Amino acid sequence: MSESKADERDETAKPRRRQARGERRIQQLLDAAAHVFCRTGYTSASTNAIAREAGVSPGxxxxxxxxxxxxxxxxxxxxNRRMLETHGTVFTPENVGLPLGELLDTILDPMIEFNCANPAFLALIxxxxxxxxxxxxHAELHDSIQDRISELIGVRNPDLxxxxxxxxxxxxxxxxxxxLALILGHEGAEREAYVVELKTALYGYLAPVLGTEGVSARP
Structure with missing residues (x-):
């Protein structure tokens, strides 16, 4: 390889490395902000507190x-993007046709897991x-999720x-x-207990409307 080509390749790689370092720094700051927003709330949070949490200077x-x-x-x-990805993988035609108990597990577990792993989501909202x-x-995300629930109900009971x-x-x-608010407000065994209670409440409410058995998931 000629020296000029080697120099050209090195110059091309440098911006990519700088971009990767920049993205890592941004993610570091966002992770720190998430901790600060959860701990103090958005109103009381400051850029100085976020910088301290991230271990960097305000500059x-x-x-x-x-x-x-x-x-x-x-x-x-x-x-928001991660939540969209999450509900995009749970509201599928295959899942809609599951027996009601399995359907609730399949939809609720990933959504609960997301919110428990990202408490800053609700802290900000x-x-x-x-x-x-x-x-x-967030309002657009809320409407999107509600639309998917409506579609699910329509498939399960088209006569409504x-x-x-x-x-x-x-x-x-x-x-x-x-x-979800009760689940996020507790930890350990208490959190798991409220997960069970939420599924029980939704099962009891939806069973008379959607039935409990699996259905053909035709749109």
Missing amino acids: TLYQFFPNKEAIAVELGERL QSSDAPGRLLEE SPERRAHTTTMAFALFKAG
Whole structure:
């Protein structure tokens, strides 16, 4: 290989290495922000606290984010994408046709696991002064999940009136969110107990509407 080609390849690799280092630093700052937002809440959090949590100087933080709001928006966008990926893998035609108990396990377990692993998700959304852009994106995610629940109910019971289907969808999602708040508020055996209670509540509510046996999952 000629010296010029070797130099050219090295110059091409340098931006990639800088980009990789930059992405690692961004993720480090976002992880630190998630811890701070959970510990103190978004309102009380500061860029200095996030920098300390990340083990970097405030100046380093400002190389990547101009302020706390920008950090929250980026963190929220990444968490929203992960949640979209999660519910995209659980609301499938194959899963919709499962017996009700298995269906609830298949859908709820990954969604509960995601929220337990990412408590900053709700900590940000529930903040009274969360960035508007973050709230808008979460509202879109909320509507998307509710639409998938509605589609599931429609496949399981196509004879439901549009009004009953909408009410059932809204109530099922509300039960999930209420149960999730209890789950996130506890740990260990107590958390597991509330997972069981949430599934029991949803099973009892949905069984008369959706049936308990597996169904043909035709759209």
